[in-house]
Amino acid sequence: xxxxxxxxxxxxxxxxxxxxxxxxxxxxxxxxxxxxxxxxxxxxxxxxxxxxxxxxxxxxxxxxxxxxxxxxxxxxxxxxxxxxxxxxxxxxxxxxxxxxxxxxxxxxxxxxxxxxxxxxxxxxxxxxxxx
Numbered sequence: 001x002x003x004x005x006x007x008x009x010x011x012x013x014x015x016x017x018x019x020x021x022x023x024x025x026x027x028x029x030x031x032x033x034x035x036x037x038x039x040x041x042x043x044x045x046x047x048x049x050x051x052x053x054x055x056x057x058x059x060x061x062x063x064x065x066x067x068x069x070x071x072x073x074x075x076x077x078x079x080x081x082x083x084x085x086x087x088x089x090x091x092x093x094x095x096x097x098x099x100x101x102x103x104x105x106x107x108x109x110x111x112x113x114x115x116x117x118x119x120x121x122x123x124x125x126x127x128x129x130x131x
Contacts, residue, residue: 001129002110003030005039005072006101007046009113009131014051014063019115019131026113026129030071038108040100041076042085075104092121102126 003026013023030037044067052060067074075081077100084103089096095118102122105112111127112119119128 002035002108003037003113003129004101004105004108004110005037005043006098006112006114006116006119007039007043007050008116010039010043010047010067011050012115012131014047014066022129022131023113027071036071036073037113038073038075038104038110040081040104041074042097042100044074046097081107088122088125092125094118094121 005023009019009023011017012019013027026037047067048060048064051063077085081100081103084107085096085099088094088099088102088106092099094102098116098118101112101114102119102125104110105126111129112122113129113131115131119126122128
């Protein structure tokens with residue numbers, strides 16, 4: 001399975017909230033199978049700003065260092081990904097950042113890994129792995 005982490009899933013992992021064990025298991029599986037999970041750079045930025053706002057700069061730097069050790073590839077946004085995210089945003093009630101997770105999953109024929117109920121509206125667009 002190719003998996004695309006939404007910020008919700010990565011934050012649940014870091015904060016050991018509901019879904020933590022599932023995300024931890026996905027990371028373990030990624031290491032075992034030598035196949036990294038994906039996350040768009042927009043969603044990475046979302047995680048960064050939330051940690052920075054809620055916990056400060058030192059914690060944000062710590063989280064960045066940990067992210068670099070995870071089996072996670074951060075995918076930069078190009079024109080194609082931006083266009084796909086824009087098309088999703090135009091047709092569904094979803095935050096703009098979430099549209100990038102969905103667009104990346106759609107383009108990679110992957111599953112969005114999330115616990116964010118906003119993704120329920122996309123059941124006919126992308127597969128969702130619920131944490």
